[in-house]
């Protein structure tokens with residue numbers, strides 16, 4: 001290995017001397033990223049755990065925690081948990097374990113659907129699909145957790161939920177609401193003791209550390225047999241749990257639950273009967289609890305005050321709260337909830353997952369809304385078809401969803417004339433569009449005709465999760481473009497592709513990869529034609545070379561300009577990482593991959609889990625409400641990528657990485673002492689756990705570190721060197 005590296009280095013020495021490109025002495029991550037290696041790596045990491053994939057199935061895993069260790073997990077999960085997170089660590093921070101388990105559960109869902117993006121360094125699809133996977137903690141777990149860890153870590157999660165509570169709501173939380181969770185303790189060490197030290201990330205040598213997990217292609221371990229404790233329960237998709245209300249036994253660990261208690265995040269602690277039955281929990285009416293003194297509810301943030309009506313309470317009879325139910329908050333039938341948040345005689349606490357943003361479950365909803373709103377300084381709205389078309393039906397669906405989102409009432413025409421009906425009295429319609437509707441919508445936004453009449457496809461340049469990217473030449477102008485071709489019908493998240501095209505069509509900026517055309521050939525072969533960025537992606541550069549601080553500042557400045565543009569149009573990118581930064585041979589730096597973009601109305605927040613674990617902000621991982629500040633966190637992680645060649649915890653398994661992010665919050669800056677104070681401060685402003693305290697694009701664009709940016713041309717020798725190295729590598733194969 002060392003010899004090969006020496007040879008490679010020698011071969012490039014001459015050029016490097018000339019261009020002074022500092023080549024990184026680590027190639028592992030890059031190699032793992034090669035599409036050819038993908039299948040190999042996947043197969044090497046897969047084991048024998050297989051889960052069938054019935055439609056509309058709820059998988060529920062009831063997890064117990066006795067203060068010492070987790071129980072009730074299927075054995076393969078337990079094996080992975082023990083392999084990745086030591087018992088001591090589990091004990092130290094069970095909440096972080098739960099966060100990791102939630103992601104693991106979601107990864108199984110992804111696996112069932114044949115998607116392999118989850119728990120890899122590739123992007124994670126949003127969690128609206130994950131609502132049907134459910135990890136529930138049972139028994140004494142809440143009580144134990146609140147006793148064994150910092151009790152305030154639970155309540156801090158509740159704080160974010162409390163934002164949406166009616167101010168009169170009481171919260172009989174066992175813990176104080178004033179303290180911060182581990183994840184919120186910015187700049188402080190983890191709760192009880194520090195996390196296990198990370199492997200040192202020296203420039204050279206750290207790749208020779210103990211064998212790392214397959215970094216870019218991690219896949220959860222499968223098993224050949226069905227597993228204990230893993231239930232498949234048929235349930236209509238529309239009835240997926242969306243309540244954030246959670247219940248727990250209050251005092252007696254062995255008795256059935258008698259008190260409704262708010263729990264952290266979306267963690268459902270179902271009735272503490274020894275063997276709870278998942279689906280029935282929704283129908284259970286908890287006995288009326290003894291009155292409890294409500295703790296002080298933190299003041300509601302100003303941006304939520306005006307929208308209390310949006311936080312339509314969810315019935316406490318919806319006891320089953322999915323760990324993965326976020327992002328589905330508009331699908332509940334809230335008709336049974338009364339105004340004060342109580343229902344069916346239950347005196348449980350009502351919490352709502354509704355944010356005052358539109359649904360995350362359907363990114364189109366917000367987009368269509370945006371289209372309808374006049375946004376003249378950006379781009380023309382997408383035209384609306386006649387109501388008789390399927391597109392109009394889809395559009396109506398979106399309208400219904402928006403109306404039913406608690407934002408508007410509508411007129412009901414009864415015998416005695418129109419009656420204004422409260423929006424939350426109407427049945428909420430699930431906003432998810434059918435495949436047919438999505439295709440109709442797609443047809444509406446793509447160019448008509450055959451792309452082969454306009455473009456000549458030259459050669460393949462890359463393979464992504466959703467399709468293959470080619471170089472092509474435009475017949476009329478002879479311009480070289482990139483074409484991404486996707487088999488649309490087999491895409492797991494068709495709406496996201498439509499979203500991506502819409503974002504690209506509507507928002508053009510010098511620091512975004514610009515859209516040129518799109519076509520749908522024979523209802524399946526989707527072409528998206530865009531700028532060709534010959535320099536490839538930033539990942540290749542950060543893995544193979546070491547940029548200096550001036551160059552790092554130059555890249556960050558360009559990314560910040562793109563983010564500033566997106567954020568000022570209320571768009572959050574949600575998947576910022578080096579893989580999604582493309583480079584031109586002239587040093588141009590452009591953001592790509594708009595599939596996860598979402599519209600966030602100013603002042604509002606979202607809660608769908610979207611992104612790529614290693615780059616994800618703590619608030620996304622812990623399923624709190626978030627806003628555009630998530631991009632700033634990810635940008636900080638990307639800065640660390642440029643410094644170290646990889647994001648923090650990259651050498652850990654994804655499960656452990658999620659645990660560590662949830663536990664530690666802000667990552668350790670391994671080479672802090674080697675960095676300029678300006679760069680350290682820049683990182684410190686991006687990697688702030690509390691998003692309210694985290695810098696915005698405006699602040700960062702004026703940051704002293706960004707002012708040290710070198711000209712973009714300084715990147716050119718690096719981009720060229722990497723291209724040559726890659727070509728050499730592919731010739732050697």
Ligand SMILES: Nc1ncnc2c1ncn2[C@@H]1O[C@H](COP(=O)(O)OP(=O)(O)OP(=O)(O)O)[C@@H](O)[C@H]1O
Nearest residue numbers: 461462463464465466467469482530531532533537
């Ligand atoms: N406009 C472009 N110009 C040059 N190279 C590109 C362009 N778009 C993508 N690529 C390259 O093609 C490869 C595949 O890109 P793609 O966007 O499909 O990857 P992905 O992000 O993994 O997939 P997906 O977007 O489907 O999740 C990557 O190496 C990327 O750098």
